[in-house]
Amino acid sequence: MKEKEILDSLKKIVSPYVQRKEGLENFNEETDFIKDLEVNSANLVDVILDVEDEFDIEIDNDSMNGMMTVGDAKNIIERKLASA
Amino acid sequence: MIGNDIIDLNLAHKQSNWQRQGFIQKLFTEEEQSFIECSQNRESSLWLLWSMKEAVYKAVQRKYKLDRFYNPRHFNCTLTQLTSEKARGEVSFKDEAFETTSELFPSKIHSYTANTEFSYFSEKENIRSLLLQNIAKHYSLPLASINISKSIQGIPFITYLGDNLQIPFSLSHHGNYSAYALSLNMS
Numbered sequence: 001m002k003e004k005e006i007l008d009s010l011k012k013i014v015s016p017y018v019q020r021k022e023g024l025e026n027f028n029e030e031t032d033f034i035k036d037l038e039v040n041s042a043n044l045v046d047v048i049l050d051v052e053d054e055f056d057i058e059i060d061n062d063s064m065n066g067m068m069t070v071g072d073a074k075n076i077i078e079r080k081l082a083s084a
Numbered sequence: 085m086i087g088n089d090i091i092d093l094n095l096a097h098k099q100s101n102w103q104r105q106g107f108i109q110k111l112f113t114e115e116e117q118s119f120i121e122c123s124q125n126r127e128s129s130l131w132l133l134w135s136m137k138e139a140v141y142k143a144v145q146r147k148y149k150l151d152r153f154y155n156p157r158h159f160n161c162t163l164t165q166l167t168s169e170k171a172r173g174e175v176s177f178k179d180e181a182f183e184t185t186s187e188l189f190p191s192k193i194h195s196y197t198a199n200t201e202f203s204y205f206s207e208k209e210n211i212r213s214l215l216l217q218n219i220a221k222h223y224s225l226p227l228a229s230i231n232i233s234k235s236i237q238g239i240p241f242i243t244y245l246g247d248n249l250q251i252p253f254s255l256s257h258h259g260n261y262s263a264y265a266l267s268l269n270m271s
Contacts, residue, residue: 017099034152035238040258042100042111042134044154049106064110065155 001081006074013050014070017043029071051077057084086252086267087142088196089135092259096131111137111156119163128193132171132186133161135195139265140175140182142254143197146239171195192261196254200265211255211262216242219251222268 011027018024019038023031033039039047044067048059051073057080059067067073102108108117108130116133123129137159144150158177165172171186183198212232219242220227231243242249253266 040099041138041154042096045107045110045156046100046104048110049104052106061110061155061157065153067154068152 001078003074006077007070009054010051010070010073010077013054014039014047017046027070029069029074031070032068033070033073034068047073055081057081085143085147086197086200086254086265087139087144087146088194088200088254088256088263088265089138089142090195090256090258090261090263091131091135091193092261093128093131093191093193095259097127102127102130113157113160116161128188131193132188132195135186135193136161136173136175136184138256139184139195139197139254140177142256143182144177144180145237146252146254149235149237149239151237194256194261194263196263196265199269200254200267209262211257211264215253215255215264215266218266219249219268223249 007027007029011024014033014037015024017039019040020036023037031037033044033047034041048064048067051057052059055077057077059076059080063076067076100107108120112120112130112133120126120129120133137156140159145152160176161173163171163173169188171188173184173186174181175184176182184195185198186193186195216227216230216232219225220230225244229245230249232240233243234240240255242251242253251266251268253264256263
């Protein structure tokens with residue numbers, strides 16, 4: 001899967017939980033779920049569950065631990081897809 | 085070190101579909117899951133445990149100047165006392181245990197780590213300026229000279245004329261409620 005497809009898909013997944021919509025205008029790997037998009041910390045788990053469903057992967061606790069930015073999420077998805 | 089967390093239960097109800105597959109399993113340990121499962125009001129029990137985890141996460145992040153991370157199952161909650169208005173408990177993280185107190189209301193839950201003086205207020209009031217007023221009064225400092233800044237880890241600290249006053253405190257905001265926890269007994 002191409003990087004751009006993953007990023008587009010992540011944007012779609014995270015959108016319902018975004019409280020700061022301007023943060024979506026410049027959505028890139030640096031985008032921070034909590035700081036830039038103001039995703040509630042309890043909703044970060046929804047993002048993770050939606051990513052699992054969308055990509056048919058399992059995100060273990062260790063991977064979840066470092067999922068702060070869109071780039072972090074993209075790297076985890078790529079790694080999981082590669083090992084699937 | 086201090087951490088606190090406030091939850092607007094009405095907003096939490098709207099924001100989170102806690103009954104979805106995986107939600108509780110990803111956030112809570114097996115023991116915590118069975119506590120939630122067995123409680124009369126599962127939704128408020130889960131937010132009670134969540135606010136304890138969040139409060140202690142903030143405390144350890146501040147204490148050890150940690151980068152942000154997301155690993156709720158590493159914060160293991162046990163309750164030592166639970167009434168309809170108050171909960172006391174302990175949250176262990178790695179080899180350390182932190183005592184917490186939680187005030188329970190029909191519309192909100194406020195948890196904070198031990199040794200804090202605290203307040204909560206509605207959103208209409210500016211919690212930051214109330215916190216600064218409290219500190220100015222306690223230390224007899226001019227209000228205009230104290231400020232809140234943030235470290236590179238995103239941890240806030242209070243400054244007097246630009247110098248870090250090393251005052252342990254924590255701010256929290258959710259929906260209609262804001263809260264702070266503060267310790268003025270540490271020099």
